Amino acid sequence: MQRIANLLICKDGKVLLLKKPRRNWYVAPGGKMETGESVINSAIREFTEETNAIPINPHIKGIYTMVIEENGERIDEWMLFTFIARDFEGTPLHETKEGMLEWHSVEALHTLPMAEGDRTNLLFAVQEQGVQYGTFIYTPDFSLIKETIQQSSEGELNNG
Amino acid sequence: MQRIANLLICKDGKVLLLKKPRRNWYVAPGGKMETGESVINSAIREFTEETNAIPINPHIKGIYTMVIEENGERIDEWMLFTFIARDFEGTPLHETKEGMLEWHSVEALHTLPMAEGDRTNLLFAVQEQGVQYGTFIYTPDFSLIKETIQQSSEGELNNG
Numbered sequence: 001m002q003r004i005a006n007l008l009i010c011k012d013g014k015v016l017l018l019k020k021p022r023r024n025w026y027v028a029p030g031g032k033m034e035t036g037e038s039v040i041n042s043a044i045r046e047f048t049e050e051t052n053a054i055p056i057n058p059h060i061k062g063i064y065t066m067v068i069e070e071n072g073e074r075i076d077e078w079m080l081f082t083f084i085a086r087d088f089e090g091t092p093l094h095e096t097k098e099g100m101l102e103w104h105s106v107e108a109l110h111t112l113p114m115a116e117g118d119r120t121n122l123l124f125a126v127q128e129q130g131v132q133y134g135t136f137i138y139t140p141d142f143s144l145i146k147e148t149i150q151q152s153s154e155g156e157l158n159n160g
Numbered sequence: 161m162q163r164i165a166n167l168l169i170c171k172d173g174k175v176l177l178l179k180k181p182r183r184n185w186y187v188a189p190g191g192k193m194e195t196g197e198s199v200i201n202s203a204i205r206e207f208t209e210e211t212n213a214i215p216i217n218p219h220i221k222g223i224y225t226m227v228i229e230e231n232g233e234r235i236d237e238w239m240l241f242t243f244i245a246r247d248f249e250g251t252p253l254h255e256t257k258e259g260m261l262e263w264h265s266v267e268a269l270h271t272l273p274m275a276e277g278d279r280t281n282l283l284f285a286v287q288e289q290g291v292q293y294g295t296f297i298y299t300p301d302f303s304l305i306k307e308t309i310q311q312s313s314e315g316e317l318n319n320g
Contacts, residue, residue, distance in 0.1 A: 001161040003239070035237060039223050040293040040310055059312040060291050063199050063220065063241070077195060079163065079239065081223070086315050129314060131220050131291075133200040150200055152219040154289060154314070155246050 002078035004066075005043035006030025007055055009088050010126050015109065016092055018050060019100040026114045028082065028122060029101070043083040051092040051101055055085035061125035064117070065135040069145060084125045116144040129153055162238035164226075165203035166190025167215055169248050170286050175269065176252055178210060179260040186274045188242065188282060189261070203243040211252040211261055215245035221285035224277070225295040229305060244285045276304040289313055 006028040009016040017026040031046035033039060040058060048054050062082035068075050092101050104112060109122050117136035124132045130153035137145040166188040169176040177186040191206040193199060200218060208214050222242035228235050252261050264272060269282050277296035284292045290313035297305040 001163070003161070033225075035234065036225060036227050036295055036297070038225050038293045038295045038308065038310060040312065057312060057315060059314055060220070060223065060293075063223070065193075065196060065198050067196050074195065079199075133198045133220075135196055135198045137196070148198065150198060152200065152217060154219055155217060 003033040003039070003042070003081070004030060004078060005033055005039050005046060005081045005083065007043045007047040007058055007083040007085060008061075008122055008125050009047075009053070009055060009085050010106065011087055013106055014103045015106060015122070015126060016051065016053075017102055017104055017112070018096070018098055019102055021099050024113060026102075026104075026112045027118060029098075039081045040083065043081065050096055050098055052096075053088045053090040053092040055083070056087040056089060058083040058085040060131060062121045062132045062134075064121065064133070066117075067135060067137045068140055069137055070140050075140070080121075082121050082125055115142050117147055120147060120149065124149075124151070163193040163199070163202070163241070164190060164238060165193055165199050165206060165241045165243065167203045167207040167218055167243040167245060168221075168282055168285050169207075169213070169215060169245050169252075170266065171247055173266055174263045175266060175282070175286060176211065176213075177262055177264055177272070178256070178258055179262055181259050184273060186262075186264075186272045187278060189258075199241045200243065203241065210256055210258055212256075213248045213250040213252040215243070216247040216249060218243040218245040220291060222281045222292045222294075224281065224293070226277075227295060227297045228300055229297050230300050235300070240281075242281050242285055275302050277307055280307060280309065284309075284311070 008028040029050040033042040064080040134149035168188040189210040193202040224240040294309035
């Protein structure tokens, strides 16, 4: 099963997004975990490979089960791990082999073209405390069929 | 790739552990994610199936890449998701088909027989704020060859 890690930088009210050339949809930079890699290292490595910038203190914001269904049958399933960082080192590229890198306002996440599940996830990552979980079911063309989301926050330590 | 979710209840200074019959090693109750399931639902379902109790407000504490190596070759790899809850509903069973359920002090996590990576993970879950990530490499007999761990905490929201 594929494991994908992506990472959203949010600094000074702006987020760094990758515009993918095929449909001009926006995503957070990221990509496939490698065998034996930890999920946070995947997110850092993929982000750095795609942007030339290094995220500072990334933190997990979402753990998602992604499903593709066609004619009612599950034809693919993978895990998506979404991280956020509030700062970075280096200067992000403007263009990479994956697409254009652009800064947009947080508010633009509501309206930029993207997979609807990504919109849910990126808005949560930027605006909410805690971690979000869920299952997103898409058509092969990435029309969202169904999303089921949950969230949790760290409680107080009370193990004494 | 297999995905395993487990959940540690920690209440009044005690943790609920499952003693597996084969080696009398202790684990947090848990098991395999099902297709299309969210990871938090897996943790709740597996915990409830194994204990007859329902965790309240579980929260992710660890995301781990687990690797089995034999003669220097990777022969298995899976993801482990560890949750904590500080309270539960219902009365946990004493014995299940998976083994005996026992309450132990948090301190006992340092000494009870268990896989060494599980010790690292359960102590983190109970005692530390934030989320831990890592890769654990084991022999087929669950001798720990190498662990690499990292952690992160939620920063302040500063997206304004």
